[in-house]
Amino acid sequence: MVKIDFSFQSQYGTFADALHLPDDHGLTQDEINAMQQQRFDNWVAIITAPQSEEV
Amino acid sequence: MANRYWILGTGTWDATNTVNWSDTSGGSGGFSVPTASDNVFFDANSNVLATAFTVTMADTPRVCNDFTASGLDGTMTLAGTNIGLTVSGSLTFQATNFNRTYNGITTFNATTTGKTVTTNGVSFGAGVTFNGVGGSWSLGSALSGTIITLTNGTLNLAGYTTTLSTRLITSIGTKNLTFNGGTLICTFAGTTAFNNAVPTGFTTTAGTGTGVISLTNSTAKTFVGGGSTFNCTLNQGGAGALTITGSNTFSNITNTRKSVSATSILFTAGTTNTFTDWNASGESTRLLTIGSVTAASHTLSKASGTVSADYLSISQSTATGGAGWYAGANSTDGGNNSGWIFTAPPAPSGSNSNFLVFF
Numbered sequence: 001m002v003k004i005d006f007s008f009q010s011q012y013g014t015f016a017d018a019l020h021l022p023d024d025h026g027l028t029q030d031e032i033n034a035m036q037q038q039r040f041d042n043w044v045a046i047i048t049a050p051q052s053e054e055v
Numbered sequence: 056m057a058n059r060y061w062i063l064g065t066g067t068w069d070a071t072n073t074v075n076w077s078d079t080s081g082g083s084g085g086f087s088v089p090t091a092s093d094n095v096f097f098d099a100n101s102n103v104l105a106t107a108f109t110v111t112m113a114d115t116p117r118v119c120n121d122f123t124a125s126g127l128d129g130t131m132t133l134a135g136t137n138i139g140l141t142v143s144g145s146l147t148f149q150a151t152n153f154n155r156t157y158n159g160i161t162t163f164n165a166t167t168t169g170k171t172v173t174t175n176g177v178s179f180g181a182g183v184t185f186n187g188v189g190g191s192w193s194l195g196s197a198l199s200g201t202i203i204t205l206t207n208g209t210l211n212l213a214g215y216t217t218t219l220s221t222r223l224i225t226s227i228g229t230k231n232l233t234f235n236g237g238t239l240i241c242t243f244a245g246t247t248a249f250n251n252a253v254p255t256g257f258t259t260t261a262g263t264g265t266g267v268i269s270l271t272n273s274t275a276k277t278f279v280g281g282g283s284t285f286n287c288t289l290n291q292g293g294a295g296a297l298t299i300t301g302s303n304t305f306s307n308i309t310n311t312r313k314s315v316s317a318t319s320i321l322f323t324a325g326t327t328n329t330f331t332d333w334n335a336s337g338e339s340t341r342l343l344t345i346g347s348v349t350a351a352s353h354t355l356s357k358a359s360g361t362v363s364a365d366y367l368s369i370s371q372s373t374a375t376g377g378a379g380w381y382a383g384a385n386s387t388d389g390g391n392n393s394g395w396i397f398t399a400p401p402a403p404s405g406s407n408s409n410f411l412v413f414f
Contacts, residue, residue: 001125003195005214011311011314011315012240012271012292013216013238013240013267013269013290013292013311014216014238015197015216016197016214016215016216016236016237016238017176017196017197017215017216018173018175018195018196018197018215019150019175019176019196020147020150020173020175020195020196021150022125022126035150035151035176038176039176039197042176042178042199043197043199043216043218046178046199046218046220046242047218047240047242047271
């Protein structure tokens, strides 16, 4: 297993995460970058759509 | 302790079905349903060819020791309506080919240290509970969900970002929140956006780096401190007023909302909050209001050094403890304050470029 730490700085603060991939994942750097961007986009969606009622 | 491997693709993980469990990857079925001491694996041999499959949990809670989804070559969906999952060891979700739709509570109940929680971008759909006396869990990646209930054990954010749409709440037990540079973000509004409901037995540990708790809702929200010590930075990260209840101790307080809008940090009257550092300021046209929830004073304390703030609008605030509390030249005195100095702090001695050169 390969762990790739990454973080994004934004107006909402720092988003720090890690990708855990199999040793033989075969992904290109562009594909890894896209996965990281997707994680960040998902996080921004959570941050910008806060709950307003009890869950 | 035994290993149990899921086989044959779509099936039901309940209390009796043994068809889908093997003792080896891709082996024959018929082995016992995992107990709390058994490790469960979902891998490339869990499905038929490389097809998508659904594992539907039933008979809540489903239990296991380690939960590992890794090597999946078809999309696995872990389903179950109101079915909880109790993990006594570590948990690893796969970054791809893995969906979670079960919506029960996920409980981590290890009573030993060294466990990890690696969700790999997969959100928990409902609450997550950490409740194991003496247990310790480190995050292996960012975590997102609705509620974390911290009852017993140590949750180590390990430098990653934890984002909760509701809150973190403490419960009866001995519990610790360790940061190691990690951030806890609570996006919820209302009276318990962060709720240290049971401060007895609750501690925090800074670890390496600067930990942050940030409350980001655009409407009013409350940080229920419970009188505890927070070895981290508390951040106002949303437009709505941040109310801090209890007489707490913080490493630092900040206001990142200042780059976007004006906002407020309010304290319960009669409380004393102690800070190692104070870095909460506003900006021009975006003042940070410091005040009390009601028309009586609160106290802010810092033992030494200098507070160098600016663009504050302060009222009902007693600043004390030994530090110089400089509100800044652009701050306004709203009245009923004590200890605040409404100027910029004096320049540090030696800053006027006078120096000697020796040959």
